[in-house]
Amino acid sequence: MSLTGVSQLTDKFGRTVNYLRLSVTDRCDFRCIYCMSEDMTFLPRQQLLTLEEMAFLSRAFVALGVNKIRLTGGEPLVRRNVQSLISNLGKLDGLDELLLTTNGSQLEQMSPQLAEAGVSRINISIDSLCPERFAAITRTGKLERVLKGIEAAQAAGIKRIKLNSVIVRGKNDDEIIPLVNFALEKGLDISFIEEMPMGDIGGRDRQRTMVTSEEIRDIIGTAYSLLPSAETSAGPSRYFRITDSNIADSDIRIGFISPHSHNFCDTCNRVRVTSEGRLLLCLGNENSVDLKAVMRRHPGDMAILKTTIVEAMAHKPKRHYFYDDDKPQVVRFMNVTGG
Numbered sequence: 001m002s003l004t005g006v007s008q009l010t011d012k013f014g015r016t017v018n019y020l021r022l023s024v025t026d027r028c029d030f031r032c033i034y035c036m037s038e039d040m041t042f043l044p045r046q047q048l049l050t051l052e053e054m055a056f057l058s059r060a061f062v063a064l065g066v067n068k069i070r071l072t073g074g075e076p077l078v079r080r081n082v083q084s085l086i087s088n089l090g091k092l093d094g095l096d097e098l099l100l101t102t103n104g105s106q107l108e109q110m111s112p113q114l115a116e117a118g119v120s121r122i123n124i125s126i127d128s129l130c131p132e133r134f135a136a137i138t139r140t141g142k143l144e145r146v147l148k149g150i151e152a153a154q155a156a157g158i159k160r161i162k163l164n165s166v167i168v169r170g171k172n173d174d175e176i177i178p179l180v181n182f183a184l185e186k187g188l189d190i191s192f193i194e195e196m197p198m199g200d201i202g203g204r205d206r207q208r209t210m211v212t213s214e215e216i217r218d219i220i221g222t223a224y225s226l227l228p229s230a231e232t233s234a235g236p237s238r239y240f241r242i243t244d245s246n247i248a249d250s251d252i253r254i255g256f257i258s259p260h261s262h263n264f265c266d267t268c269n270r271v272r273v274t275s276e277g278r279l280l281l282c283l284g285n286e287n288s289v290d291l292k293a294v295m296r297r298h299p300g301d302m303a304i305l306k307t308t309i310v311e312a313m314a315h316k317p318k319r320h321y322f323y324d325d326d327k328p329q330v331v332r333f334m335n336v337t338g339g
Helices: 051-063 082-090 107-117 131-138 143-156 176-186 213-221 291-297 302-315
Strands: 019-023 068-072 097-102 119-125 160-166 189-193 226-228 238-242 254-257 270-273 278-280 288-290
Touching (some): 019 051, 051 068, 051 082, 051 291, 068 082, 097 107, 213 226, 213 254
Parallel strands (some): 068 097
Antiparallel strands (some): 278 288
């Protein structure tokens, strides 16, 4: 009997995994201050999974009951020939949603192909609406290019587009209301994400500069009335709706992702695979399983790969612990982990 669509991925805490975040590259054309150091050393290309291995791995996860795959990076759209992988994943029987997280830099050119391939939702990172500040936060990014990418994704008919913003105290914490206003103007969802302490970025104490979801919500509350919503999406965002009479009919949601202040581990339905093929069972833990080694020892053996993935679920921890004695315990950068 075929196992396609039947969940085989349940951990020892009773949580069912139906969502894979697949990083296609650790490389990025931005150098965001909360994601990586300014002088990054990227993985040698031969250490990465091939696109064919990523497609094979994705077939295994879908056969085990995963119905959502999000492509991440680094910046996924800078991976050479990534469109071939996206097209292959879009044809997988049993995959309900093919999603993408991007910095938006390549969307002006690639949005039509993404829509055609079946990408139904896109998250776009944007932390400032001031060109100079945007350039300082991303170190190499150009705001105008991202704004054109957002317009292109909308014009291509992508079903749902969400902005992701990381607010850093002293950097962009005065732009919370402008970012909400921009999302409302464009008809887009927006989520505010607490900065995650991953990798040594140097020169800044993240515990001091992190702005909590509660603080951000209070600031938004000075301009808009927010009502908690029972809506959920593929990820950990907790959503609110604006109830002001002139906006209440809007379909726009404001989300908060709060790995520090409001732990969401009890409902975790996700695992990650890095671009070099390591299955990460938790964002905030270092334990992993080397799926690349399994695939290369047993090329084309779907049964062994699926068995390895199922057995790995026993090692999914109950929750993340980002800090150990006030020191970050996760040494890998976010671009290596997969956003």
